[in-house]
Amino acid sequence: MENVPADLKYARSHEWVRERADGTVEVGISDHAQHALGDLVFVEVPSVGRGLQQGEAFAVVESVKAASDVYAPVAGTVLEVNEALARTPELINQDPYGAGWIVRLKPGAPPAAAELLDAAAYAALAEAG
Amino acid sequence: MAGRLEDSLGLRTPLYDLHAALGARMVDFGGWDMPVNYGSQIEEHHAVRRAAGVFDVSHMGVLDLRGARTREFLRQLLANDVARLTQPGKALYSCMLREDAGIIDDLIVYFLDDAWFRMVVNAGRRARDQAWIREHAGAFGVAVEERRELAMLAVQGPQARASLASLLSPAAAAAALGLGAFVGAQLGTWFVARTGYTGEDGFEVMLPAAEAGALWQRLNACGVRSCGLGARDTLRLEAGMNLYGSDMDERTHPLESGLAWTVAFEPADRRFIGRKALEATRSAGGGNNAVGLLLADRAVMRSHMRVATAAGDGMVTSGTFSPTLARSIALARVPAAAAVAGARVQVEVRGRLLDAQLVRPPFVRSGRVLVDLDGGARAAP
Structure with missing residues (x-):
């Protein structure tokens, strides 16, 4: 079934957040989301240096089926974007939690506690549809 | 009940x-x-x-x-x-x-x-x-x-x-x-x-x-x-094949759906259902034509998107990402005066007007690409 790694936090809008040892965070979309979208064909990423509000649309993932906004699960400044997605958007299908990461952020204000889900809560949300 | x-x-x-x-x-x-x-x-x-x-x-x-x-x-x-x-x-x-x-x-x-x-x-x-x-x-x-x-x-x-x-x-x-x-x-x-x-x-x-x-x-x-x-x-x-419900339905007729080739007007005395209406449409001229579209930008055309042409607006009837061409293609219905292969039009994709080129379908047949991806219409029909 769909993969929901236990060490990540998740937004209700299907993004994941990985807190890294250096204090930055990595963001991508969940295995559930990539399954629902189908084969990705284009990914629009933000510019490095852009400041993001929590919940702000900052990227677009377009699949054979539809274009979808990706929302910032935490506030922060874009430090790095995954340039490989321009040529190989299918990395998100193949490895959504690894090579398919979308941006790395310097987090701003800490997220409101209730906003992010742990793996168990997210798995339940994804299961419910 | x-x-x-x-x-x-x-x-x-x-x-x-x-x-x-x-x-x-x-x-x-x-x-x-x-x-x-x-x-x-x-x-x-x-x-x-x-x-x-x-x-x-x-x-x-x-x-x-x-x-x-x-x-x-x-x-x-x-x-x-x-x-x-x-x-x-x-x-x-x-x-x-x-x-x-x-x-x-x-x-x-x-x-x-x-x-x-x-x-x-x-x-x-x-x-x-x-x-x-x-x-x-x-x-x-x-x-x-x-x-x-x-x-x-x-x-x-x-x-x-x-x-x-x-x-x-x-x-x-x-x-x-x-x-x-x-x-x-x-x-x-x-x-x-x-x-x-x-x-x-x-x-x-x-x-x-x-x-x-x-x-x-x-x-x-x-x-x-x-x-x-x-x-x-x-x-x-x-x-370049139509899908019923997207590229045609009961509100559209074959002549505006790229299907004129499937209507047998000859012999003239065959009274098939719909003939009179088609003959009236044909003699009135104008109307809309079905065309193909190729998008250069990294986006995907989808059905119902607006197509802006010099002769007025048309509409994408079905669009997708073409895996063979690695870009978006679409079938669309545009004013007949704008339906010229090679013409440039714009498609409104999520609020942005993107340049597209009008082409004559099919895009691909028997593994061969039949449209010119670098601009210009396909030379031979």
């Missing part, structure tokens, strides 16, 4: 359990639970362009029409002329029109013998089609029977015919491989036709439902990939 339980559940083809076992992602399509892909729609698409794939198209309706006056009846019922069918097994693509020329359905009709024709109609139109056909068939003494006991598989791609033939007896294989384009033949309990909806060579096989799963698995075993409706849609769009 409460609805019937079966109406609230998706209809299932005889292959439903097999699709589930193969890991298909299922979607609703015209009331049917159908596989959209078995993992990757794009890989399935490439398999059909480069080798072979198999599709479950058992949701389509197979209607047998019998009676001594069936040919005469169909010459009135259909916009294309079944008088063109003289060889048993030969098929014809046609629209079935209302009196006002609105398209009730597009279909394939096979001439089997002088008192027996077979139609294959769209899944979502089975009930509407049968009601319309029966309404008109009585006067000709033609009986209509839906062959619900048959499943249908489409085996498509450059290796499709050889793959299917390898599973037949030597005599049946020779007969199948001897079929000309758009011709079918009854081989034992199977009806095998050299038809399809992908722009590749191949067969469509109608067979008893109980035999369909075994055929599917034997095809898989000889390298034919399971393909879902997602790949079927990108393949047909690359091949």
Whole structure:
């Protein structure tokens, strides 16, 4: 079934957040989301240096089926974007939690506690549809 | 009055359990639970362009029409002329029109013998089609029977015919491989036709439902990939083929849907349903034309998007990402004055106007790209 790694936090809008040892965070979309979208064909990423509000649309993932906004699960400044997605958007299908990461952020204000889900809560949300 | 339980559940083809076992992602399509892909729609698409794939198209309706006056009846019922069918097994693509020329359905009709024709109609139109056909068939003494006991598989791609033939007896294989384009033949309990909806060579096989799963698995075993409706849609769009409900419906007529070639105005004395309305439209001129669009930008055109042209607005009727061209392609309806191959238009994609080039479909046939991706229209028709 769909993969929901236990060490990540998740937004209700299907993004994941990985807190890294250096204090930055990595963001991508969940295995559930990539399954629902189908084969990705284009990914629009933000510019490095852009400041993001929590919940702000900052990227677009377009699949054979539809274009979808990706929302910032935490506030922060874009430090790095995954340039490989321009040529190989299918990395998100193949490895959504690894090579398919979308941006790395310097987090701003800490997220409101209730906003992010742990793996168990997210798995339940994804299961419910 | 409460609805019937079966109406609230998706209809299932005889292959439903097999699709589930193969890991298909299922979607609703015209009331049917159908596989959209078995993992990757794009890989399935490439398999059909480069080798072979198999599709479950058992949701389509197979209607047998019998009676001594069936040919005469169909010459009135259909916009294309079944008088063109003289060889048993030969098929014809046609629209079935209302009196006002609105398209009730597009279909394939096979001439089997002088008192027996077979139609294959769209899944979502089975009930509407049968009601319309029966309404008109009585006067000709033609009986209509839906062959619900048959499943249908489409085996498509450059290796499709050889793959299917390898599973037949030597005599049946020779007969199948001897079929000309758009011709079918009854081989034992199977009806095998050299038809399809992908722009590749191949067969469509109608067979008893109980035999369909075994055929599917034997095809898989000889390298034919399971393909879902997602790949079927990108393949047909690359091949410039219309999809009923997107590129035409009861509110549009064949002349504005890229289907003028399927309307047989000659002989002039054939009074097919919709003829008068089409003749009036034709003599009025103007109106809309169906065209193809190619997008240079990294975005995907989708149905209902606005197409801005020098002669006014048009609309995308179906759009997608073309796996073969690695860019977005679409079928659209634009003002006739703007329908010039090579013209530049703009498509409104999520609030932005993006440049697109008008081309004449098909985009891809038999594995070959037929449009110029670097600008300029395709030289030869």
